[in-house]
Amino acid sequence: MPAPPARDGLGWDDGGLYVKPIWTREPSLVDIENLCRKELRIDTGDTCAVSFRAEGAFNKLYLIEMNQGKSLLRVSLPVHPHNKTRGEVTTLRFLRDRTDVPVPEVIAFDDSSDNLIGFEWILMEMMPGxxxxxxxxxxxxxxxxxxxxxxxxxxxxxxxxxxSKIGTLKSSDHFDYDVGRGPFRSSYDYLMSYIEIIIKDYMTAIVEAEDEEDKEDAEAALALARRLASLLPKIFPSLQCPPExxxxxxxxxxxxxxxxxxxxxxxxxxxxxxxxxxxxxxxxxxxxxxxxxxxxxxxxxxxxADEDSEQPSAPDGAEDELDNxxxxxxxxxxxxxxxxxxxxxxxxxxxxxxxxxxxxxxxxxxxxxxxxxxxxxxxxxxHLRRIDQWVDLIEKGECPRLMDVLEEGLAVL
Structure with a gap:
């Protein structure tokens, strides 16, 4: 797949199955401390300890410990500048205001990189549990x-x-594509945009394929994407009035x-x-x-069987380690x-x-x-072959569940 454009602090690793975002520079703990002291109004003589807590695909999470309690600062890569951060803040505030869903309070945020740490960030309440x-x-x-x-x-x-509108399915890493990103009026528009991205991806992959096997895989996926585009209007109406x-x-x-x-x-x-x-x-x-x-x-x-005592165990303190x-x-x-x-x-x-x-x-x-x-x-x-099989069955008027076809490999009659 083609690598998206780089931005300050953001690079891309395209050496594996997927293009993955990488940090070209680390957020400074000193800068984070200064930012938090400013936003939380912590005096110079009072405690403000910053420590790394966790990392996701697009962000790093830092624990902020103060005399009066703890907060979390999430620092984000600019994979979708402004929109992703502001969208998350809006969602959290909407849920706190309109529902009983227990979500963290947003204390402050910046959806630009023009700040002390040079990245977008959200400072939020640390939730218990x-x-x-x-x-x-x-x-x-x-x-x-x-x-x-x-x-x-x-x-x-x-x-x-x-x-009454559909948001973007995912924070897109296809910045240069001339396809709609929403909000969408209908499921048809929403899914057609998604499929168009997939088609463009595989067309690029065919051109850039390093060997015949990679080219054939991309061609098979492209053919399936086009089949799904043809099937789309049979399942979803292209006109939706009123909006979904x-x-x-x-x-x-x-x-x-x-x-x-x-x-x-x-x-x-x-x-x-x-x-x-x-x-x-x-x-x-x-x-x-x-x-x-x-x-x-x-x-x-x-x-x-009992657990093999000779089998290597997860390192002490590993995030996913559970007692078997x-x-x-x-x-x-x-x-x-x-x-x-x-x-x-x-x-x-x-x-x-x-x-x-x-x-x-x-x-x-x-x-x-x-x-x-x-x-x-x-x-x-x-699962390209089995999805092809599922499309065959749908086009014949049958309605098998996709997971049944994926798990069982049902034969096309």
Whole structure:
């Protein structure tokens, strides 16, 4: 894929499967301290300790410790100057004002790089709790059900606050393309813009291919993208009047992005960085932490091997390290699949109770959601043959679920 243009502090690594943003210079801890002292009005003699906390695809997170408490400063790369930072701030403030979703208060922000640290930043409240990912194995199933119930309640609140346009699907790294970035009036416009980006990507990849295999892969993906473009108007009308109803949808609501207290109660929902208003049919999906393969039978712990003591373990303090309690990792994978299968059912039942007509909305949205899934996977270059197979079946008037085709490899009749 072509590398986007560089900006001050931002470079691109195109040496792997994907083009990834990289920091060409590190934010200065001294400059961050000076910025925070100014914004938080901390006197020179008072404590203002800055330490690195975490890093995401586009940002670095710093912990600010003061006499009066703690805050977080998120410093962002200029992948989508002004818009991404301002969009996140607007989303957080909207949720705090209009819903009960526990999100951090924005203390101050700058959506330009013309400041003390030379990057866009958001200074926000530090929310209590730890990620439910770290506590998941210690929670009872009753506590997990209660958490899913609360997520359904919060999602219902969000979905009742609607808009009439669709935001950009992702913070685009295709700055030079002559394609629309939204806001979009209809799902058709929204998805056509996405597919146009994919087509342009693969056309460039064909020209720049280093060998015949890379060229053939790009040609296959390009052909599929064009098939999806042809299928688009059969699923989504090109004219939408009145405009579609849209809602805020957190498409990365993973266990890492939900904070809980010791009892498993939700204390915060974080990482709203690239969240936008999406068509209502997108928001009929289960949250990300409930996605995954189905497993109806609960795994029996004794049926699994003990953990190999000679197997290398994660480094001490590793972010994703969990206690396997002496059992092989496969047991925990199967247990998670079983639990999420049951919790998905409970989430759906909760939404049906909270939102009359929800079951009909989900049923009517399934093909649209699958089409979006096919477009996303086409852009990533994965499962091309099976997505082609799924398109064949749709064009024949059948309606298999995309995940069934991807997992089972259904034969085209």
């Amino acid at each position: 730890v990620s439910v990912y770290k506590r998941w194995r210690t929670l009872t199933m009753f506590q997990k059900v209660a958490l899913v119930q609360r997520v359904a309640e919060l999602q219902t609140q969000i979905s009742l606050k609607s808009f 109803r849209t809602v805020i949808w957190h498409d990365d609501l993973s266990l890492q992005n939900i904070l809980v207290d010791e009892q498993g109660n939700i204390t915060a929902v974080v990482d709203w960085e690239c969240v936008s208003a999406t068509p209502l049919w997108v928001a009929t999906k289960a949250p990300k932490f409930l996605e995954g393969p189905s497993r109806e039978k609960e795994p029996v712990r004794q049926d699994y 309690e002496g059992k092989d990792e496969l047991y925990w994978i199967h247990l998670m699949e079983y639990e999420t299968t049951q919790l998905r059912k409970f989430y759906h039942a909760s939404m049906c109770h909270l939102r009359p007509g929800w079951e009909v909305q989900v049923s009517e949205s399934s093909l649209k959601a699958d089409f979006l899934g096919a477009v996303v996977r086409c852009g990533d270059g994965f």
